[in-house]
Amino acid sequence: MQINSTKTSQQGYDNVNHNQTRDVMKTNSDKDNNEQLALYMSAVANYQDKRAFAKLFAYFSPKINAFGHQRLNQQGLALDLVQETLTRVWTKAHLYNPDKAAVTTWVFTIMRNQCFDMLRKVQHNREDSFGDDIWQLFDSDNAQEDDNDFMLSASLLKHVDALPPLQKQVVRGIYLQELTQQELAEKLHIPIGTVKSRLRLGLEKLKSYMEQAL
Amino acid sequence: MINFHPDKQMLELHAQGQLPLSLSIALSAHIEYCGQCQQQCQQLTKALSVEAFSDNSAPAQQEQALLDDLLSNMLSDIDDLPLDTGINLPSSVTVTVKEKQYALPQVFRQQMLSEWQGIGKVSRARLDTGEGKARASLLYIDADGEIPQHTHKGTELTLLLAGEFSDEFSDYKPGDLMVMTAEDKHSPKTKQGCLCYTVVDAPLYFTKGLSKILNPIGELIY
Incomplete structure (x- = not known):
């Protein structure tokens, strides 16, 4: 099996080997071990380095296999x-954050x-996948920063709050509380036509707010 | 201030991933409210990871051959795998009951709720966890509502998500997690109203004279 590696990743990877003459499998110290694994991880994260991935595979696969047998x-x-x-x-x-957990804990x-x-x-x-909902991986902070929809909803909500009170009430009722126009009309004791016009x-005002923001 | 926490054994089973879904949801939600248990769970997870990955002995030859095959297959396919964007499902989840909207812990974001059903001040929506024995639900009690005194044939877990309630033993606040067994009797009541997540592994049996007629409600409530 030919393993490809980019030029940049090759350099980063060779540094790892030059500095650490002992192979990761033979290292006794936990600290060295974790540092070595973290270097492989960053080569995978930054350069999709397959040789570094093969090293991680060599380290973890027999252990995961044994765990799997047991469970x-x-x-x-x-x-x-x-x-x-x-x-x-x-x-x-690329979502792994070394400040939050050791590679072994993350894996x-x-x-x-x-x-x-x-x-x-x-x-x-x-056939469901709830594991990652129950135990959040250590990457949720980054995830939210990258999540444009999330940011968009946050700024949209801010603009909703800036609407005149009567319009705000109707927009919140329909889109956030998910009431029907009829339900909302009954709740506010106003004709349904008034709900529609507000x-x-x-919505027109929201659209203009959002266009200005872009 | 959260006063009622899962015991150490339960927290450990949770960190190991050995609890059934219904209970894992309860623990995960409690941990979202409780910094103390969150920290403990992180420490347990760290210790478990050390334990799981401490055996450096080489696998048997046959196993190693299987792993080698797997690696070469993975390496040939790996370029086609899309990288995880880190954009998850909706990061907030809410539930609306009796025109009140509540934010729920993250763990509920993929869980399917059945329709709310109720009698009087008590409403319940079941989760489809697919477990035979245990039944997981959201339970909502309106302001000034109560559940008649009852025991549990099996075990009942209650996690208070919002509002407050009290029983013969204590007052409870959001994040409090209580496990009651067959011997415990209680009759929870609430002044402001409350939303709970409950798991029972057998139908409830109401014990108080008059409310014996209400016995079928036990089936409905949980």
């Missing part, structure tokens, strides 16, 4: 757990969450 009781499923976990290490590497979290979903499949025949005015 899932089937050779095939244990290998699935190895694949599912390490696939996520690859696709989520354990991914493995445990994955194993939880696989056990549900085995025991309850459910809503139209409110």
